[in-house]
Amino acid sequence: MSDDPYKVLGVAKDATEAEIKKAYRKLAKSLHPDLNPGDKAKAAEFQAVSAAYDIIGDADKRKRFDAGEIDASGQERPQRQYYREYADTDPQGRYASGAGYGDFDDLSDVFSDLFGARAQARTGRAQGFAARGTDVRYHLEVDFMDAVRGAKRAVPLPDGSAIDLTIPAGVRDGQTLRLRGKGQPGFGDGPAGDAYVSITVRPHKVFTRDGNDIEIEVPITFDEAVLGAKIEVPTLTGKVAMSVPKGASSGQRLRLKGRGVKPAKGAAGDQYVRLKIVTPTKPNADMEAIARQWRDKVDEDPRAKLWRDV
Template sequence: MSVDPYAVLGVAKTATQDEIKKAYRKLAKQLHPDLHPGDAAKHAEFQAVSAANDLLGDPEKRKRFDAGEIDASGQERPERQYYHHYADQDAGGRYAPEGDTGGFQDASDIFSDLFGRRQQGGAGARGHGFHARGQDLRYNLDVDFMDVARGAKRGVTMPDGNRIEISIPPGLKDGQTLRLRGKGGPGFGEGPAGDALVTVAVRPHPVFKRDGNDIEVDLPITFDEAVLGAKVEVPTISGPVTMTIPKGVSSGRRLRIKGKGIDPGKGAAGHQFVRLKIVLPDHIDAKMEELAESWRDHAGFDPRKDLRRET
């Protein structure tokens, strides 16, 4: 009995591509071999879920499966192969065994040729073998922000239990897909293996945010650093650097550290933009209150005058 890929993913046949994707991601996270080492049953379930997603996650393959042109493994159904072989004949000879068989002794010999099985006892039987490229298999991989910011190599366990190393290039974007040549399903006959298509989901970072190849950071500074200026340490994706805070800056002021963004290896690296945020201590002591009152009495500064003018 053939496996129903819709049932494997737990979705209806009317499910949208987005619903299929969400169902696969949920199951893949639950069943991944890294979470169940040595559990053959969970391993088999993970393989089934991956195969179902490979079929239904591809709109064209899904359409052909729903039309009955391919089976749940993505292979042509035998009767379709028979039809394709005869598609260029006249309508009367496409299905008749006694029609022109192009050198085959009978219809069964056609399938012997397609699947590499030699017909027994037929003097004119031929068995050249069926060779086809293996299936492309799709996977999802969660990676750290710093892995895509700086580039990294990460080992992952494939459904067959083999552990391979994946190179994550710097600048890879969330949702982008890596193609691993020859790491997909095995080929048929002498056909090559398919590819593994790994879609990357980037985990957010608590400090760094990305805008293209630029990096953005919110930097807290003290009241005195804002008034007097200072040299402060700022984190970057390549390590901390010292930055000069000019005198008299306000919260929201944006400073640039040139070349400290993501370097994708092609063209110039991005920059890091630092947004300043003046932060007061939780407890305001008497000396700070006295300083603020003294300044208020003689400064006459109104930071909201432009706001009133515009309204």
């Protein structure tokens, strides 16, 4: 697989942030170790895709990569690192006369110090040498109710190990959770990088979410709509009694205050119940007789407003 993060994700150099995110999520879903257990090739591809998104999925890193300041692994390019070290030195110490080699009494000291420092740098033992480890990215799908209530999950890694992850209550689809120090180890005394876990929330069969609000469609009978009724409706925390007003219509929304998503921080949202009048699929003779009486006695056109708006 290419080292170019744009090629790894299959996007153009001028791709938008949304296009990059879409490409990453599509690849991450197809390559995720949960869906390809034991497939080391796909596990390696998944890691490469995550590493690529870590670079060009981050605006600052993408800018630095495009400018040639960092490579595809996020590490500073040698020439840039040298320039920074050079730029940070005392201006008067940047240039020194070679006559007599300054304070060195013996030419052998120069080579001893030079090659000794290089050897130490390669092993990360040079005094003051430290580099932060690379950040890594993972993807995790969670159930709707786990996202709402919070849960503990393990993020599987390609090498067979796992990272324990606490999913906070109210986590949103597409949200990224940060695990400090769970990325690649640092160099020398440098700290480890971080792990970023992108969350995808599976849709629920009944509940839909808008921010911290929840909406649900509840069927009611014809008589409940006309006469009003007390019915039970499901919520995120169990059954709740709700009053259907007299003369209710399909599509009417009723609010259950505070019955929405309760995030880890902040107030809970509301639940909206959208009514749907359902008639029997096979009405009997009595019901048909009542309907005919209704038609003869009720002089209200339910489509009057529609025609006025048209």
